[in-house]
Amino acid sequence: MSHANPVDLVFGGMEKLGPGSDSDTLQVLGMLPKVPHGLIVDAGCGRGRHTLALANRLRNPVHAVDSYEPFLSSLIEGAEGAGIGPLIQTYCMDMADIADRFQGIDLLWSEGAAYNIGFPYALKTWHSALKPGGFVVVSELSWLQEKVPADVRRFFKTGYSDMRSADENRVVAEDAGYRILATHTLPRATWIEGYYDRLEPRARSLLDHPDQAVRDFASETLEEIRIFGSSEDSYGYVFYVMEKV
Template sequence: MKKQGPGDDFYTIKALHLLPTQQFSLVVDARCGTGRQTFVLAKELSTLVHAIDTHQPFLNDLTRRAQEAGIDRLIQTHCIDMKDIPATFPQIDLLWSEGAAYSIGFSNALNSWAPAINTGGFLVVSEMAWLHKKVPKVVKEFFQSVYPGMHTNEQICEIAQNAGYQVLETFIKSLLDHPDSSVIDFAADIIKEIKIFHCSEESYGYAFFILQRV
């Protein structure tokens, strides 16, 4: 598998281009998996990306594919936990985390990572969020069992500000607005077939948050 989460190159690049600079000395990809977004960061920034994950086979696969693609000089893997980022990388310019912060608690992740990010440095993170106050009962019950601590977009922005970040940009990921027609067709089929998504009324989704350490 090339990816283990809901990420997509289109949205990774979109988030990256929303940053006010593309020059970073130390870039860290938190819980990279097999490195879909790691590849994008390395290619777009042409700088070394430190990819971390706790599953060594994922890192081995990432290393192999980086060598095959001829970009292994731009990717360095580390088998460590996300909570150990501050001790391993104390002066980060760009910390990237797609759909992974929740695994150590979203608020805890932002607070524990803050000391490792240089003042003026950036954190780009995607997180599942409630998008509307009105949520269909079946959707609310589903997420109460799988992610009871899910926040609204507004709450996430408040958490970020309280943790010492300035919210620069935020946007919602929508497969139905994707420029690739095959992705749109796939998403439409899935939404029709899976009751929870069919009944969601767009009440939840993944959102990107582009944050700056202050």
């Protein structure tokens, strides 16, 4: 019996693979002091909701990097459907290797993906790939308050033990050789609309799936959604808009 891929079952066909929205993506893009042209790389693009938003707005090729081939295939399909196929180039590779493949990057964009290799490591390793004065925009899960409900703190101890406060992340960015130009916190609604509101019923329907791995992934997903509901806005995704110094 072939094992079902839990990620495909839970996330299959979903446009959003994380919190966010096109309007937030474009609002943050507008925080850059000038419009980027030239080499634009989207690191950890997933299905590429934001990749398409960037390419559409900038009318500039976007080089989309992800290590999961099915996501890239669905991005190409989406780009063709949106009539911007020629603007999207995909690379199935690890985002830690970006500096080996690309040099002189004008804008490196990464929504909700840098944690896969660690925020500090991502910023350090990408630094050499950017042209002088190049821009980096990374959204990173961050603590937003000192006061965090106990079960929320407990969840992230295993879920993302390296999570830092927004102020700590500013220091990380400066240490890695960037100047922070602006920040933007994703509104609560962008976690729910088209993401948790679709994910919850799907995960619930998989709780009695014959495959143990699928059941486990489904219940982890539901626990994450429950934690968000009791978070009292103690954490969120913060976009850090940075310039290479």
